Amino acid sequence: MRVFNFSAGPAALPEPVLRQAAAEMLDWHGSGMGVMEMSHRGPEFIAIHAEAVALLRELLAVPANYRVLFMQGGGLGENAIVPLHLLGRNPRADFVVTGAWSKKSFREAQRYGSISLAADAAVDGRYRGIPPASAWKLDRAAAYVHICTNETIDGVEYFFTPDTGAVPLVADASSHLLSRPMDVSKYGLIFGGAQKNIGPAGLTIVIVREDLLGQAHALCPSAFEYRTVAEHESMYNTPPTYAIYIAGLVFKWLAAQGGLAGMEARNIEKADLLYRAIDATGFYTNSVAPDCRSRMNVPFYLHDERLNAPFLKGAEERGMVQLKGHRSVGGMRASIYNAMPLAGVQALVAWMREFEKAHG
Numbered sequence: 001m002r003v004f005n006f007s008a009g010p011a012a013l014p015e016p017v018l019r020q021a022a023a024e025m026l027d028w029h030g031s032g033m034g035v036m037e038m039s040h041r042g043p044e045f046i047a048i049h050a051e052a053v054a055l056l057r058e059l060l061a062v063p064a065n066y067r068v069l070f071m072q073g074g075g076l077g078e079n080a081i082v083p084l085h086l087l088g089r090n091p092r093a094d095f096v097v098t099g100a101w102s103k104k105s106f107r108e109a110q111r112y113g114s115i116s117l118a119a120d121a122a123v124d125g126r127y128r129g130i131p132p133a134s135a136w137k138l139d140r141a142a143a144y145v146h147i148c149t150n151e152t153i154d155g156v157e158y159f160f161t162p163d164t165g166a167v168p169l170v171a172d173a174s175s176h177l178l179s180r181p182m183d184v185s186k187y188g189l190i191f192g193g194a195q196k197n198i199g200p201a202g203l204t205i206v207i208v209r210e211d212l213l214g215q216a217h218a219l220c221p222s223a224f225e226y227r228t229v230a231e232h233e234s235m236y237n238t239p240p241t242y243a244i245y246i247a248g249l250v251f252k253w254l255a256a257q258g259g260l261a262g263m264e265a266r267n268i269e270k271a272d273l274l275y276r277a278i279d280a281t282g283f284y285t286n287s288v289a290p291d292c293r294s295r296m297n298v299p300f301y302l303h304d305e306r307l308n309a310p311f312l313k314g315a316e317e318r319g320m321v322q323l324k325g326h327r328s329v330g331g332m333r334a335s336i337y338n339a340m341p342l343a344g345v346q347a348l349v350a351w352m353r354e355f356e357k358a359h360g
């Protein structure tokens with residue numbers, strides 16, 4: 001029996017995708033081979049790769065002057081790779097810290113340049129909102145501005161795109177990429193690990209404006225140099241072939257769900273249902289400002305910490321797993337990415353009500 005898996009990542013994948021992958025495991029389309037066993041330079045995998053890139057471009061309406069790169073190294077890898085590229089000529093960058101992930105990015109970037117904190121949303125060490133862009137201390141001569149558009153641990157999501165003028169905007173979109181449409185043209189670079197909302201761990205997606213290629217610091221490893229990767233269609237070295245194949249199946253599944261607009265409507269429905277249940281009484285709380293509550297990662301607390309263990313145990317007995325909050329913030333966290341069906345959120349909300357009746 002499949003559970004409702006609320007893991008923040010690696011996370012649940014759409015069941016039809018897993019079924020198709022299982023059916024094709026030993027023999028992909030009559031090739032007599034599984035995808036994992038194929039040469040990345042053979043015609044079969046080249047077709048799989050090209051289709052995945054084309055589908056992703058279509059889903060996100062990626063403009064022609066952007067390159068889509070399939071890389072490795074994850075979100076944390078990009079925390080180093082981005083500054084190694086964009087600070088090659090100008091060492092200054094601005095960071096907006098709205099949670100644990102942008103804070104990590106800010107710290108890592110300090111190894112590579114002269115990094116300013118343009119805004120810090122922390123209040124008593126907690127993140128519950130996004131300072132208005134008009135209050136950010138932006139340096140007009142910076143090489144870029146970094147934001148994390150969905151803070152996976154704190155549950156803070158951007159529902160606006162800051163205007164940084166001529167300074168390229170860089171977004172760590174690891175945990176909500178493809179959960180809704182995004183105006184790619186407003187960003188210089190968007191990156192994300194696949195394992196939250198797209199596919200298996202091991203694949204990192206980078207969408208980068210062409211004029212930002214080719215500025216890398218001399219010490220940037222060749223295998224991570226965007227221009228080199230772009231010139232070789234992400235096959236300078238062996239790409240994460242199986243992860244790209246699964247991501248391609250997820251892209252097809254997304255297209256069949258009505259694309260990103262269709263997906264967004266479902267995600268709004270799921271998130272609204274859960275936040276309404278949290279806000280209904282004082283038994284559960286989420287203190288993120290209502291205008292930036294994440295639709296993907298919903299942290300919440302029980303009014304009495306001693307109830308955490310029995311809440312989690314009862315959830316597990318009802319087929320709902322991975323609801324424990326991140327160790328740094330405690331409480332609960334329900335990650336409700338694209339692949340989480342409405343029925344999963346309905347089951348969670350029913351359990352929350354039942355538990356409250358017994359313990360409230």
Ligand SMILES: *Cc1c(COP(=O)(O)O)cnc(C)c1O
Nearest residue numbers: 074075076077101152174175193
């Ligand atoms: C998970 C996550 C990361 C880290 O990704 P890795 O692939 O583990 O390096 C970075 N940023 C955000 C927003 C994340 O959710």
